[in-house]
Amino acid sequence: MRVHTAMTTLALAAVFVAWPAGAQDGDLARGQEVYDRWCASCHGFDGAGEGPAAAYMLPRPRDFTGGLYQIRTTTGGELPTDDDILHVIDEGMPGTTMPGWQDQLSRADRRALVAYLKSFYPGFETFGAPEPVSIGRAGRASEDRLAEGRMFYDSIECWQCHGGLGRGDGSSGPTLEDDWGYPIRAADLTQNWRFSGGGSVEDIYRRILTGMDGTPMPAHADLIDAGFMDEEQLWSVAHYVRSLSPERVPRVREVVRVERREPGEVPSTVHDERWEDVDSFYIPLVAQIIIEPRWFDPSVNTVWVQGIHDGEELALRLSWSDRTRSPDPEWSDFQARVIDVMEPKEGDPVEPGPLPDGITLQFPTNIPDGTERPYFLMGDSRNPVYLWQWRSDQEGVEAATAQGMREIQPLSGRTIDVDAHWEDGLWQVVLRAPFTAEDPRNEVEFEVGRPIPIAFYAWDGDHGEEGTRGSIGSWYFIHLEEETPAAVYVAPLVAGLFTVGLGLFVIARAQRRERLSSEANGHEEVSTTTTA
Ligand code: HEC
Ligand code: HEC
Structure with a gap:
C-alpha cells in the first residue's frame, strides 16, 4: 500500500546526493523562517512532530519526516499534492489543535511553507508530483x-x-x-x-x-x-x-429558550415525546486548560440543550455524544493509554481506574443585575455558584454550592428529578426542578422573563476525565418564556450582546483573570466583544 515509504529506504542515498535539486532556495529559506516562528512549537524544528507543546496534544502534531499525510486528493499511501498541503495549512484540521493559517500568513509564505515541509521528507523529490484521483460527481442525496x-x-x-x-x-x-x-x-x-x-x-x-x-x-x-x-x-x-450531521454548521446562540407549556406539561423523562418539537441549542465546550491539572484532550465537545417550563417547574434535556457509558471495563486499557500520553504535567500523578461520565450545570446563586456574572470556573468567594452535578455511577443529581473549582459543598435543597439514558454513543439526561428554592440563600430561584446565566462542564470517565480534567463552556443564558412571546425577546437580546465568546478568547481572558484573581477576588467583568 504505502508505495512511497516502501521504496524510500532504497532511494534515500541517491536523494541526499541530489538534494535540493527541485526546490527553490529562496522559498526554502523563507519557508524555514516562517516555519520556525509559527509551526516549530508543535511540529518541532526538525519536523519530527515533537515540539515543546506536542506532549499536551492528542492527536500529536504530524511528524513530517515520514511523508504520511491524512488529507489528500491522491490515492491511499501516496504523497499529497502541493495544493493538498496548502489546503491543510489554509484551513487547519478542525477537531484537532492544528490551526488554519489563511488569515495569518501571506499566500507567498504559505507556499514557501509547503516547499519547506516537503524538504523534511526526501520522497517528495524521488517520486515527483502525484496526480489527484478523479472522483466524478456527487449527484443528489435522494x-x-x-x-x-x-x-x-x-x-x-x-x-x-x-x-x-x-x-x-x-x-x-x-x-x-x-x-x-x-x-x-x-x-x-x-x-x-x-x-x-x-x-x-x-x-x-x-x-x-x-x-x-x-x-x-x-x-x-x-x-x-x-x-x-x-x-x-x-x-x-x-x-x-x-x-448524519445537521444541514448547516450549528450556530452558537447565547440564549437558550425554555418554552412555556400548560401547567403540568413539563416532561420528566428522556424519551417523552414532548421534546420532539422543542428547539435544541448548541453549546460548544473546550478543554479546561486554565486550572492545574489542565487537560488538553477533552472528549465531550458539544452539549445540545432543550428546555420546557410551565411557570412553576422547568426541565432541561441535555444530549451529548460520548462513545462509552463509563466506566466500561472494555475501555480500561484505552483509558490507561490516554492517561499515559496525556498525563497532566503538573500536580499529582493520575492513576488509571474506573471513572464515571458526568455533567455539571452551574448557575449564579443570585441572579446578577446587569452584566456581571461569577467567575465561570465555579465562582469564587465573593460570588458563589449553585450546581447540579450528575454522574453516570450515581442515582439522582447532587446539588452543591461552589466558591471555586476546589471549594464545592453538597447542598440539600429543592428536589431535582433526573432521568438518564445512554445508547449508541449518546447520553441524554433530563433534569427537572421547581422554580422556588428550599434554601434561597444558596439556590438560584428561577424566574420567568429574566435571563438566568448557566454554564456547563462535562467529563468522559473512560477518557480519563475527572475534576479539572474535562470540558468547559462559558456562560450562556436560559430564558424562561413568558405568556406573550412578543415582549420576550428584548431582554435576552440585550443579555446576548454581553455574552463572553468561546474558545481561545474565553481562555485568554480567563488566564488573564486567573492572574488577576489573586490580587482582587471580585466579579468577572463580562466582556463586551460584540459592542466593542
Ligand atoms: C498548536 C499546535 C500546532 C501548530 C502551531 C501547527 N500545527 Fe500543524 N498539526 C498539528 C496537529 C496536532 C496535527 C495533526 C492532526 C491530526 O493528526 O489529526 C497537525 C498536522 C499538520 C499537517 C498534516 C496534514 C495532513 O494531511 O496530515 C500539516 C501539513 C501541518 N500540520 C502544517 C502546519 C504548519 C505549516 C504550521 C505552521 C504554519 C503548523 N502546522 C502549525 C498541530 C499544530
Ligand atoms: C478500522 C476503523 C475504521 C473503519 C473500519 C472506518 N473508519 Fe472512518 N475513521 C476511523 C478513524 C480512527 C478516524 C479518525 C481519523 C483522525 O481523526 O485522524 C476516521 C475518520 C472518518 C471520517 C472523518 C474524516 C475527517 O476528515 O476527519 C469519516 C467521514 C469516516 N471516517 C467515514 C468512514 C466510513 C464511511 C467508513 C466505512 C466505509 C469508515 N469510516 C470506516 C476509523 C475507521
Missing part, C-alpha cells in the same frame, strides 16, 4: 441513495469503528491507535464540522475512497477495483454519512 448508503455502511462494516449511528462508538474503538502508537478515536460522524478534512460530501467521499494515512481509517478504493461496489454506490455512502 431517500433511495441514503438507504443504499446505509446498506453499504453496514456491509462494509464502517460501524465496527464508527458505531451503528456513527457516533464513534464502534466495538473496535478500544483497540484503535495511529501509526505512532497513540490512542485515536474514530470520528463522530454526527459532527461533520469537526472533520479534519472538511465536512462536505466531496470531502467525505475522498476520505472514504483514499483513507487517512497514519490512522486506522482505511481507504476503500479497493472495493471498487474488486467490483464489490461502484463509484455511485460509494457516493451514496458519502451522502449517508453527510446526512
